[in-house]
Amino acid sequence: MKLLVTASQIRGLPVVTIRGGEDVAEVRDVIYSPEAGRLVGMTLNKRGFFSGRRREVLPADAVHAIGRHAVMIVDDSSLTARDDAPDDVGRPATGRNVIGNDVLTEGGRSLGVVRDLALLVGSTGEVVGYQIEKPTGGQGYIPLPAQVAVSGAALVVPDVTEEFVRDDLVGLGAAVDDFRARLGLA
Amino acid sequence: MSDSFRRAAGRKVISRASARVLGAVHDLLVDAEQERIAAVIIGRGRKAQLVDWAQLSGFGPDAVMVSDEGALRPPSDDRERAAADGKLGLVGKRTLTERGNEVGTLEDITFDPETGVVEMLRIGDREIPAGSLLGSGPYAVVIDAGQEPPP
Numbered sequence: 001m002k003l004l005v006t007a008s009q010i011r012g013l014p015v016v017t018i019r020g021g022e023d024v025a026e027v028r029d030v031i032y033s034p035e036a037g038r039l040v041g042m043t044l045n046k047r048g049f050f051s052g053r054r055r056e057v058l059p060a061d062a063v064h065a066i067g068r069h070a071v072m073i074v075d076d077s078s079l080t081a082r083d084d085a086p087d088d089v090g091r092p093a094t095g096r097n098v099i100g101n102d103v104l105t106e107g108g109r110s111l112g113v114v115r116d117l118a119l120l121v122g123s124t125g126e127v128v129g130y131q132i133e134k135p136t137g138g139q140g141y142i143p144l145p146a147q148v149a150v151s152g153a154a155l156v157v158p159d160v161t162e163e164f165v166r167d168d169l170v171g172l173g174a175a176v177d178d179f180r181a182r183l184g185l186a
Numbered sequence: 187m188s189d190s191f192r193r194a195a196g197r198k199v200i201s202r203a204s205a206r207v208l209g210a211v212h213d214l215l216v217d218a219e220q221e222r223i224a225a226v227i228i229g230r231g232r233k234a235q236l237v238d239w240a241q242l243s244g245f246g247p248d249a250v251m252v253s254d255e256g257a258l259r260p261p262s263d264d265r266e267r268a269a270a271d272g273k274l275g276l277v278g279k280r281t282l283t284e285r286g287n288e289v290g291t292l293e294d295i296t297f298d299p300e301t302g303v304v305e306m307l308r309i310g311d312r313e314i315p316a317g318s319l320l321g322s323g324p325y326a327v328v329i330d331a332g333q334e335p336p337p
Contacts, residue, residue, distance in 0.1 A: 021323025067286020122285040
């Protein structure tokens with residue numbers, strides 16, 4: 001059983017220092033690498049009512065943990081100027097966004113369209129599944145192997161994925177290990 | 187016999203030399219790393235003053251005794267100024283684990299009045315050892331992931 005959150009649930013979360021107990025920023029958006037199946041970082045807003053964009057980014061390497069209520073960092077030296085960040089964080093490539101991509105099995109069946117990412121709670125940004133809009137309408141969740149082929153228009157998943165489509169995050173959390181075991185990844 | 191932050195709040199602070207009342211305990215400043223009380227904050231806001239724990243002659247059940255008025259000092263850094271402004275109060279603050287999950291409100295903290303060593307944190311109706319405290323500040327108290335209830 002794994003606890004999961006979606007990327008949209010992470011947006012707006014406070015970024016809190018462990019030692020200082022301070023909410024130094026909040027998450028504006030996540031920067032995702034579909035090839036690696038994990039977040040590479042986050043863009044940030046200032047905290048508070050009149051919040052605007054912060055110039056710094058938060059590389060995933062500097063994240064201590066992503067939780068349900070906060071993103072934890074050791075201290076605010078983890079916030080990195082865009083120019084100093086690794087290129088995939090500071091200048092993420094456009095056109096790699098998986099949101100809106102069609103999910104196709106290797107056998108050529110469409111499971112739906114990607115709407116959101118499902119991440120492991122407590123990790124530094126491991127993406128273990130996608131929220132999809134099914135061809136028949138309605139939401140579903142699919143688990144991911146560690147890596148998938150992705151083109152910017154479609155992504156290809158093993159045929160067995162079809163058996164692991166779930167209705168909610170809790171179901172997906174329970175299915176991830178079984179799915180990976182079936183693929184011989186666990 | 188343990189004392190607690192809630193019980194100590196508002197307790198009189200008295201000069202042993204003059205027997206004068208110097209003020210009342212507003213808060214206790216904790217050094218999370220050392221797991222002990224670093225200073226007593228007397229009063230609040232611009233008039234707030236601190237007494238380092240080492241300067242106390244006794245943290246008693248009815249009064250906190252200091253040697254004399256000279257033991258009181260103004261806040262000396264940003265953290266102490268924030269504490270004097272009431273921004274760092276631990277009691278009543280949200281508690282996060284280092285995994286970023288909220289586990290409740292910190293209701294009270296017990297400590298040894300002889301040594302200033304912090305003993306237990308009461309979060310909701312659970313008591314956890316003070317060694318779990320990793321840090322604290324204006325937004326949250328942070329404790330280690332081992333204290334997270336299982337899902």
